[in-house]
Amino acid sequence: MPITPTEKIWMNGELIPWEDAKVHVLTHTLHYGTGVFEGVRAYETARGPAVFRLTDHIERLFASAKIFMIDIPFTVQEIVEATKETVKVNGLPSCYIRPIVYLGYGEMGLNPMPCVVNVSIAVWPWGAYLGDEGMQHGVRMKISSWRRHDPNIIPPAAKGTGQYINSQLAKVEAIKAGYDEAIMLNPQGFVAEASGENIFIARDGDLITPPLSAGALVGITRDSVIRIARDLGVNVHEADLMRTDLYTADEVFVCGTAAEITPVREIDDRVVGEPGPLTKKIQEVFHAAVRGEVERYADWLEYVS
Ligand SMILES: Cc1ncc(COP(=O)(O)O)c(C=O)c1O
Numbered sequence: 688m689p690i691t692p693t694e695k696i697w698m699n700g701e702l703i704p705w706e707d708a709k710v711h712v713l714t715h716t717l718h719y720g721t722g723v724f725e726g727v728r729a730y731e732t733a734r735g736p737a738v739f740r741l742t743d744h745i746e747r748l749f750a751s752a753k754i755f756m757i758d759i760p761f762t763v764q765e766i767v768e769a770t771k772e773t774v775k776v777n778g779l780p781s782c783y784i785r786p787i788v789y790l791g792y793g794e795m796g797l798n799p800m801p802c803v804v805n806v807s808i809a810v811w812p813w814g815a816y817l818g819d820e821g822m823q824h825g826v827r828m829k830i831s832s833w834r835r836h837d838p839n840i841i842p843p844a845a846k847g848t849g850q851y852i853n854s855q856l857a858k859v860e861a862i863k864a865g866y867d868e869a870i871m872l873n874p875q876g877f878v879a880e881a882s883g884e885n886i887f888i889a890r891d892g893d894l895i896t897p898p899l900s901a902g903a904l905v906g907i908t909r910d911s912v913i914r915i916a917r918d919l920g921v922n923v924h925e926a927d928l929m930r931t932d933l934y935t936a937d938e939v940f941v942c943g944t945a946a947e948i949t950p951v952r953e954i955d956d957r958v959v960g961e962p963g964p965l966t967k968k969i970q971e972v973f974h975a976a977v978r979g980e981v982e983r984y985a986d987w988l989e990y991v992s
Pocket of ligand 1: 726854880881882883884885903904905906907908909942943944945
């Protein structure tokens with residue numbers, strides 16, 4: 688889906704016109720992929736736009752930066768406030784938000800430490816990442832021939848810009864083969880996650896998701912799903928899953944900021960089916976929570992004004 692330009696982008700402390708938010712071709716991150724970023728969403732609520740779990744996202748941004756030894760020249764609170772300001776100034780009722788920390792122009796070579804650290808925050812309208820049809824009836828997924836990287840090769844705990852070339856290899860392979868999305872196994876052969884989402888299966892009324900040690904990102908939507916499910920009285924376990932556990936599951940869904948809660952209807956041509964009752968219930972509660980309609984989850988919303 689093409690990006691719809693909005694008015695202003697926050698760059699290093701200033702709101703500047705969208706078309707002026709440019710970087711030099713010798714920007715370090717462009718060459719070597721050392722940068723960290725977040726994907727966040729603001730939702731329309733009765734009290735105006737609210738950013739879903741904003742502080743949690745910005746704390747993860749700082750954790751990712753710590754892993755790569757990048758010193759962000761702002762505090763968590765400053766980036767939280769800058770994000771709210773960027774959403775507010777662009778006047779959108781709901782939007783996707785992309786904060787990124789990248790190494791700028793001035794140094795080249797593999798030592799990133801002398802590089803200048805830049806931060807920018809852009810916002811734009813973005814609908815269902817895996818499509819409206821997928822959201823309603825489920826997507827078709829393929830187990831990728833590309834493995835998720837091992838934690839001692841590239842840390843899956845960090846949301847680093849360069850590490851997404853691994854996800855992109857898997858995504859392209861899946862799309863070229865006629866599927867919507869890729870599921871990645873870790874080097875041990877257990878399910879890690881999808882190219883840009885965490886994954887859950889339902890079996891005999893319980894929910895199971897791979898542990899973070901399987902190579903999954905510490906997903907904020909994953910955490911929200913676990914809390915919603917437990918509040919609904921559902922048992923949630925973290926356990927290693929084999930690809931065949933996906934084929935024989937009662938229900939499968941993936942979750943993430945971009946994809947929200949997207950049901951999976953087929954994996955490697957094995958039919959899982961239309962979204963099941965647990966998937967639908969969690970989708971329903973999640974969509975109500977992000978719109979400020981569930982008092983119990985009110986603390987997940989950070990209003991922009
Ligand atoms: C690889 C990967 N896994 C999982 C997720 C889901 O994380 P979150 O729910 O925090 O957006 C994302 C999206 O950020 C992702 O890129």
